[in-house]
């Protein structure tokens with residue numbers, strides 16, 4: 238046996254665990270990580286180059302530690318798209334919403350504290366919890382993947398978690414959570430502790446419904462987290478952000494590393510925000526492709542979970558991993574999230590989606 242992680246004096250809670258990681262395989266059609274399939278438009282690439290060139294001239298200096306210009310622009314984007322007025326003081330940004338979540342858990346979770354999520358959901362909520370020494374509690378869902386409110390309220394009352402995660406639209410199921418459910422969970426969380434409720438809206442721009450951002454008004458323990466990785470088509474940028482009461486923004490400053498957002502990141506994100514209109518047009522295209530995937534999968538004879546995201550969960554399979562492999566054998570990479578009986582496909586370009594639909598149509602014929 239070779240020397241491995243468990244032979245090192247690593248923290249007990251990390252022993253025997255695997256790192257997060259979707260396979261990055263070199264296949265013709267990659268529909269497995271909920272990325273936006275459209276490269277950034279050329280005028281935006283030009284603008285990024287200009288902005289980064291300017292930033293490069295000052296790289297001998299540390300970047301704006303408080304990312305004031307970027308947070309102001311993000312606040313304007315949120316205000317414009319949600320109709321709810323937020324300002325610089327309500328917004329915080331970090332390297333991907335994963336880092337936003339990590340900072341929230343470092344601030345509100347930690348040793349002796351716990352966090353709950355309703356699974357299946359975004360697995361990093363649990364992994365970042367463990368990584369910050371926060372006990373992870375796996376809450377239930379209904380068979381149709383909606384949140385079982387009564388069971389969720391009971392779990393909150395029983396465990397009294399310090400942080401409650403609600404992902405809407407949910408990953409990997411695509412399920413949106415109604416505002417009334419989030420409000421009820423917030424009330425339950427306040428009655429039990431009070432605790433921080435994190436509404437993870439990574440996919441909200443793809444939803445049929447509206448952002449729950451207005452709910453932060455008068456609810457200082459409610460945080461909405463967002464990302465530029467999906468709707469803005471900028472997964473490689475690593476820019477996530479949150480909107481909340483200004484006190485939450487002040488609180489995360491206690492754990493953020495100084496100068497965590499590089500000048501290059503800030504310049505690139507600012508350039509992307511100048512092109513919001515164009516980028517959101519791609520979102521409209523992806524939403525209609527997502528709806529087409531749902532319709533066609535149903536027509537072929539698969540079951541589909543109603544989706545408000547840029548991906549679709551489909552099934553059911555006795556052995557989803559074998560089906561995943563057989564789709565891959567046809568040059569299409571989808572995601573096996575470990576939800577028994579189900580797989581997840583990201584909406585790609587019309588051609589990519591056609592390739593996926595051809596592959597699953599063939600599989601269905603073989604089964605019959």
Ligand code: PMP
Pocket residue numbers: 270271332333334335336359404407408437439463464465466472475476477
């Ligand atoms: N939240 C959810 C629900 C996600 O699915 C993802 C990405 N898969 C993230 C957060 C993290 O995204 P990023 O760090 O790229 O902003």
